[in-house]
Amino acid sequence: RFSGIDFEIIIIDDGSPDGTQEVAQQLEKIYGSDKIVISLCISVLKLFLFPSGTAYIHGMKYATGNFIVIMDADLSHHVRLLFMYSGKQKEGNFDIVSGTRYKGNGGVYGWDLKRKLISRGANFLTQVLLRPGASDLTGSFRLYRKEVLQKLMEKCVSKGYVFQMEMLVRARQLGFTIGEVPISFVDRVYGESKLGGNEIVSFLKGLLTLFATT
Amino acid sequence: MTKLGQWLCGLALLGSAWAALALAPPGLQPPAPLRQALLPLPVYLLVAFGCYSLATVGYRLATFNDCEEAAAELQEHIKVARADLRRRGLRL
Numbered sequence: 001r002f003s004g005i006d007f008e009i010i011i012i013d014d015g016s017p018d019g020t021q022e023v024a025q026q027l028e029k030i031y032g033s034d035k036i037v038i039s040l041c042i043s044v045l046k047l048f049l050f051p052s053g054t055a056y057i058h059g060m061k062y063a064t065g066n067f068i069v070i071m072d073a074d075l076s077h078h079v080r081l082l083f084m085y086s087g088k089q090k091e092g093n094f095d096i097v098s099g100t101r102y103k104g105n106g107g108v109y110g111w112d113l114k115r116k117l118i119s120r121g122a123n124f125l126t127q128v129l130l131r132p133g134a135s136d137l138t139g140s141f142r143l144y145r146k147e148v149l150q151k152l153m154e155k156c157v158s159k160g161y162v163f164q165m166e167m168l169v170r171a172r173q174l175g176f177t178i179g180e181v182p183i184s185f186v187d188r189v190y191g192e193s194k195l196g197g198n199e200i201v202s203f204l205k206g207l208l209t210l211f212a213t214t
Numbered sequence: 215m216t217k218l219g220q221w222l223c224g225l226a227l228l229g230s231a232w233a234a235l236a237l238a239p240p241g242l243q244p245p246a247p248l249r250q251a252l253l254p255l256p257v258y259l260l261v262a263f264g265c266y267s268l269a270t271v272g273y274r275l276a277t278f279n280d281c282e283e284a285a286a287e288l289q290e291h292i293k294v295a296r297a298d299l300r301r302r303g304l305r306l
Contacts (some may be wrong), residue, residue: 078288107279120274124267130217184281186288212218 057153060146069143075189077141084181085143095176097143098168099183100136106182115195122203129211130169134178137165138203141183148176161199162206169214232256 060068069085071077077099085097100106102123108116119138126137138161144152151174156166171178215223236252 075288075292078284078291080291102274102278105279107281107284109281109285113275116278117271117275120271120278124271124274128267184279184284186281186285189285189288189292210217212216214216 056149060150060153063146066146067143068146068149069141071141076186077183078186081141081181081183082143084183088179088181089143092177092179094179095145095148096168096171097179097181098134098136099139099141100134100180101139101183101185103135103180104182106136106184108185108187110187110189118195118200122200122207126165126207129207130165130214132165132169133172134168134180136180137168139183139185140164141185142167158206158209159202160206161203162210165206166210169210173214 056070067089069082071079081099085099088094088097101108102120108119111119122138123136126132127135130137148171152167152170155170155174156163158166168178232252232255236249236255
């Protein structure tokens with residue numbers, strides 16, 4: 001099915017009692033524990049929680065490929081889009097390929113007007129303040145060259161949405177090249193991405209911190 | 215230089231230029247019409263930027279794509295994948 005691309009899947013479980021481990025073990029039995037790596041390959045980190053730095057670091061230890069793709073595991077990011085990431089990376093030999101919901105035919109499903117407004121407003125503010133050279137900074141569907149991800153993990157300190165932003169901002173600082181592909185984000189298939197007052201406040205705090213320190 | 219640094223430098227530059235021209239002592243003042251336009255300029259620019267921001271965010275909000283087909287396709291794929299995994303022995 002993934003003709004031409006070798007891949008392996010790394011599942012990171014935070015130990016919460018939602019049955020993840022049992023399913024993962026069954027999958028391992030079905031597909032074999034050596035989904036393999038020869039020349040170009042993509043490790044897919046499927047994170048069952050909102051991605052956090054420790055999960056990335058943990059997963060990277062097991063990854064044996066040249067590139068690492070990080071994506072949400074609640075099916076809001078579709079695996080078939082990986083072809084586009086791979087293609088884009090080869091096209092420009094990019095260090096990072098970032099999925100954008102805001103350009104081309106990228107978009108979302110399952111968001112009401114208020115959510116979309118907040119998203120666009122926050123992104124506008126980010127563009128004005130940080131001029132980051134990428135259209136979607138809070139998305140979490142990205143492909144990284146393995147060494148690049150390792151380098152960035154050392155430097156990034158924030159959490160949550162801001163962590164995703166910091167990764168791209170630091171990448172630009174360090175001179176890494178970033179390519180973009182439009183992606184569709186299908187929300188609310190399993191679980192809903194949260195956006196309460198807390199998230200907004202911490203986003204603003206993080207944005208201002210990045211503004212003042214990068 | 216940090217982004218904050220860039221903004222402060224830019225504002226300091228523009229601010230001092232504006233102050234030099236608009237608030238100059240009587241001997242060095244530019245002609246009256248120019249002064250009349252210069253004095254409220256900062257406020258005008260702020261308002262203009264506010265309008266631009268509203269217009270831009272409004273436009274982007276209106277053109278925010280809704281991925282109907284992606285969602286429908288995903289449901290299809292989930293069904294197929296579930297059936298396939300069940301065949302191979304996965305029990306949820």
